[in-house]
Amino acid sequence: MESSIISVTKQEQAKTAIFLSAVLIVLLVGSVYISQLVFQEISKSFNIDILDARFVFSLSCFFYAISFFIYGPLSDRVSTKLLVLFGCIGTIICLGISGVVDSFKIYLFIMSLTGFFAASVPAALFAYTAKNTVREKLPQAMGVMISASIIGIIFSRSIVAMMTDFWSWQVAFIIYACFIIFACLFIPFGMKQATHNSSNVSIVRTYCDAAKLLLNKKVIIFLMVGFLLFFVYLGLSSFLTFYLKGAPFYLSSTVLGWLNFAGMSAVIGATITGKLSQSISEKKLLIICLLCVSASIGAIGYSSNLFCIALGIFSLFLFVFGIQPIVISMLNQIVPHNSRGAISSLYLLSCLAGGSVGTYILGIVYENLSWSRLNLACIILTLVNVALAMLGMKLIKK
Template sequence: MKSTIIVEKKQEQSTTSILVSAVLIVLLVGSVYISQLIFQEISTSFNIDILNARSIFSLSCFCYAISFFIYGPLSDKVSTRLLVAFGSFGTIVCLGIASFVQSFNIYLVIMSLIGFFAASVPAALFAYTAKNTPNEKLPQAMGIMISASTVGIIFSRSIVAMMTDYWSWQIAFLIYASLIICACLFIPIGIKKTSNNSFHTSITSTYLSAAKLLFNQTVLIFLIIGFLLFFVYLGLFSLLTIYLKGSPFYLSSTILGWLNFAGISAVIGSIITSKLSQFITKGNLLIICLVLVSVSVVTIGYSTNLLCIALGIFGLFLFVFGLQPIVISLLNQIVPVNSRGAISSLYLLSCLAGGSIGTYLLGIFYENFDWDGVIFTCIILTIINIAITLLGIKLLKKQQKKQN
């Protein structure tokens, strides 16, 4: 009888931990993306050109990407509670300060710091979930964490856009900070105390081992695939906000927020491709998804009907995030087991760096060649990505033959 009670209690704690972790990931990952649909309102507040406002997201996303790789090794050495509390507190303070600053340059620094602080939470909680979930429940638990990241992107952009229309972006930021505060109240019951782990290798050695992976030609190619994919996806989506707020659409932030919910297909995409990979080779599935990414870009770029644009957004999220489990799976086949954590961090870094740089560079194209120039560039980059993918698959097959 006693043993039954103990088992049930353990399962209940595990469920609570997953739920609290998922909510924290939704809010903290989302904090990096809150500016994407409100560039116009922010540019008006600081009296700057709307195209200059895109640097807010670009810098925040870049700092988030770099910081995630920094926090990755620390998550094995530092208490999970400490990392989560540190990141949450820093993000809350930055959101509060951002709501009151008058200088755009200071605002840029604060928003970049949000990317730095927010990264510690998913880095710590992904590692915590992997260590504290029973093996039979691990795939489901990690799927929830990945889905939480995606939902965070969609939720934050939509809810902040709607609150900005109703009140102001400053009040929206303060309300968002209060949501994080509420979530942090559950940290003591949702995240168990963890002691520092001791390893024979230092953090410096961990970073050096990760850096050595960049000298593997096949690894480098798949990192470039992620870079170009997010260059197109995040860069295009950031400028789509500016495009839809202008002629001939003149959409409000609230409508953009509702339109953004089409991105919930990202969760569906990762599930579908995971199932399809059992019947279709990963290489072929990768090519098919990239071709469909191109189709989605064309649909978004050349449609004059909002329904068609919504379908394009649905497809873009579906296939971009449907690609993720395939690429990560292929990368894990390339590297040794003890490097799988490092390769995941490197891949995330390459993706988010691509999105950050894409937002900035495509903004220059938008300024000089208008919307058609952006879409044409995205289509060309997607075609190049397909060619690089074919090369990567060929090299992967050669590497696998050598290993056999």
């Protein structure tokens, strides 16, 4: 009787921890993306060119990505709870400061720090999930974690865009920081069991072992798949904002916020492919999803009908994030079990670095060529990604 009560209590604690972890991932991942739909308003506040406003996202995303390599191996040595609190407090302070500064250079620096602090939360929780899930359930478990990240991206962009139209982007950022403060109040109750690795391996050796993973050809190829995927996805998403706010659409930030909710399909994609991978070849699913990403880009870039564009956004999110649990699962099968935390962080780093670089380079394409040429470049890169994925699969077979 007593053992059954203890078992029920542990299950309830686990459910509470999972729910709180999902909420924290939603808010902290979202804090990196909150500027994407309000570039125009930011450019007006600092009296800069609207294309220069993209650096706000590029830098925050870049530091967010790089920080995964710092926090990934560190999560093997430091309590998950400590890393989560560190990231939350740092992000709250940065968002608060960003709403009151009047220098664009200082603002860029603060938003870069936001990316640095925010990364500690998903890095800690992704690594923990990867190391504590059996292989058969790993794609599904990672699908749940990725779903929380996706909701964070969509929720943050949409809610901040709407609040910006109602008040201002400065007020929206400060209110968003208050959301994180509220979530932090539940950390002592929802995360009672801190994860700590008592291994005698030095922190330097931990980072060296993580770096050695980059010597594996199969690892490099699948990291490149993630890099190119997010190069296209985040680069295209950033300039879709400019495209839809201009002729012939002239959409407001609020309408863009509602349109952004089409991206909720990403949750479906991550969940479905996580489950399908248990009955269908992961390799086939990966190729199909990459080809569908290319078709989605075509629907977004070459249609003048808002419904078709919304449908393209829906399918783009569906397949981009449907790919994530597949690739993460394949990477975790390539590396040793004790490197699962590091490889998950390296993959997220490659994806987000791709998004940051893509926003910068595709900005040059958009500025000097045209929207249609930008879309053509994205389609070509996606087809290159298909070839990379096929090469990686051949190496796995050997």
